[in-house]
Amino acid sequence: MTExxxxxxxxxxxxxxxxVHQHVGELLPVPEPRFLTAFQSGLLSLEHALSAFMLFQHGLCPSAIALARPQYESLVRGVxxxxxxxxxxxxxxSEPLSLESAKRANEGLGLADMLKELEAAPSAPAGIVAQLREYKEVAWKAMNSYTHGGLHPISRTLTGYPPQLIYDVVRNSNAVVALTAQLQSVLTGQPANMEPVRQIHETYKDVLPIVHSPA
Incomplete structure (x- = not known):
């Protein structure tokens, strides 16, 4: 890998x-709590991805990589x-934030349980769920290490960040962005909104790992 x-x-x-942001910025979710809340979770995932990319541009690699976990978790929660x-x-x-509502929300399901429920949900797209599961199995330990300031970021602070590592992390983040763009389009309830996502996948396939294009 070269610079x-x-x-x-x-x-x-x-x-x-x-x-992606131009497309998503034109979307409106179905005006129902389930769709609105999932859409907000998708927006949060996109914000984490953009923030991580900006940190990479400024050479702040540990903080950029630490955002991989909330980017991924926000997408899983939206799906x-x-x-x-x-x-x-x-x-x-979806209720307003308060001490009581925050306490109730914090008692919710963890990521592993959400994935299990998705795998059992008849309406969940099996291909997307499989990709989300695979991502977790491959990257979860490293994501946790960066999020919690563990061995990975400490060691890399001493040895530096090779271009190949940054390259791989950025492409994986882009894959999550691509999946999130699909989610946001589905949440509008308008099938025509998937066509721009297909075009984005095709135009920018050089910055994505293998991601199944939306049907």
Missing amino acids: KALNHLLDRTAEFHEA WLLHAASDLWVNKL
Whole structure:
């Protein structure tokens, strides 16, 4: 991996983020609590991804990589809210923030349980859920290490961040962004909103790992 290749990836990723945010900025979710709350979770995932990318641009690698976990978790929660969450949990996560509502929400399901419920939900897209599960199995320990200031960031602070590592992390983050763009489009209830996502996948396939294009 060369610095030139990494810089090209970062330049193309900037364009990719712009295209995704332009598309998502034009979307309106179905005006129902389940769709609205899932949409907000998707927006949060996109914000984490953009923030991580900006940190990478400034060479702040440990903080950038630490955002991989909340970016991923926010997407999983959005998919779970749409396909598997009970009405009770939708209501808990959509009510105004207060000490009491925060306490109730913090008693919610963890990531592993959300994935299990998604795998059992008839309406959940099996291909997307499988990708979310695979991502967790491959990257979870490293994501936790960066989030909690463990061995990975401490060691890399001493040895530096090789271009290949940054390259791989950025591409994986882009994959989560691509999946989130699909989620946000589905939440509008308008199938036509998936066509721009297909075009984005095709145009920016060079900055993505293998991600199944939306059907």
